[in-house]
Amino acid sequence: MFSTGRRMLIPAATLLLGAGAAATSVGAGQAGSSSGPVRCEIQAITSGGMVTLQGVVRADKAVSGSYTFRVESAGGSGSSDISQGGDFSAKAGSPTTLSEVMLGSHGSIYDARLEVTAGGKTYRCDERVGGAT
Numbered sequence: 001m002f003s004t005g006r007r008m009l010i011p012a013a014t015l016l017l018g019a020g021a022a023a024t025s026v027g028a029g030q031a032g033s034s035s036g037p038v039r040c041e042i043q044a045i046t047s048g049g050m051v052t053l054q055g056v057v058r059a060d061k062a063v064s065g066s067y068t069f070r071v072e073s074a075g076g077s078g079s080s081d082i083s084q085g086g087d088f089s090a091k092a093g094s095p096t097t098l099s100e101v102m103l104g105s106h107g108s109i110y111d112a113r114l115e116v117t118a119g120g121k122t123y124r125c126d127e128r129v130g131g132a133t
Contacts, residue, residue: 042127051130053071053100055098059096069084069099072111109130
C-alpha cells in the first residue's frame with residue numbers, strides 16, 4: 001500500500017541508492033509535490049458514484065520526460081491494479097494531465113502513485129482516495 005498524502009523529490013542518483021527525502025501533505029481532493037521546478041499532483045473528482053483519478057504535472061519551464069501512474073484498490077469488494085505510463089511534454093505554467101482512470105467510488109479505497117522523471121530527477125506523489133459509501 002502507498003502512504004496517504006505523501007510526496008517525494010528524489011534525485012535520480014539517490015533513487016538508485018534507495019534513499020530520499022520526504023515531506024507530508026494532506027490536500028482536499030489532490031496531493032502532490034507543491035514546490036520545485038516540476039510538481040506532480042493526483043486529483044480526485046467524484047461524480048455519480050464514480051471517482052476519476054488524474055495524474056497531473058506542472059512545470060516552471062517547458063519540460064519533457066516519462067511517467068508512471070499506478071492505482072491499486074486497498075479495500076472493499078473486488079480488486080483493481082492499474083498501471084499506466086509513457087513519455088510526456090509539458091508547457092511552462094500550465095497543468096498537463098498525464099493519465100486518468102475512472103473507478104467505482106461506493107465504499108472503495110484506492111491508493112494512487114504518480115512518478116514523474118524529468119531533468120534527471122524523479123518526483124513522486126501518493127494519495128489515498130475513497131472509503132465513503
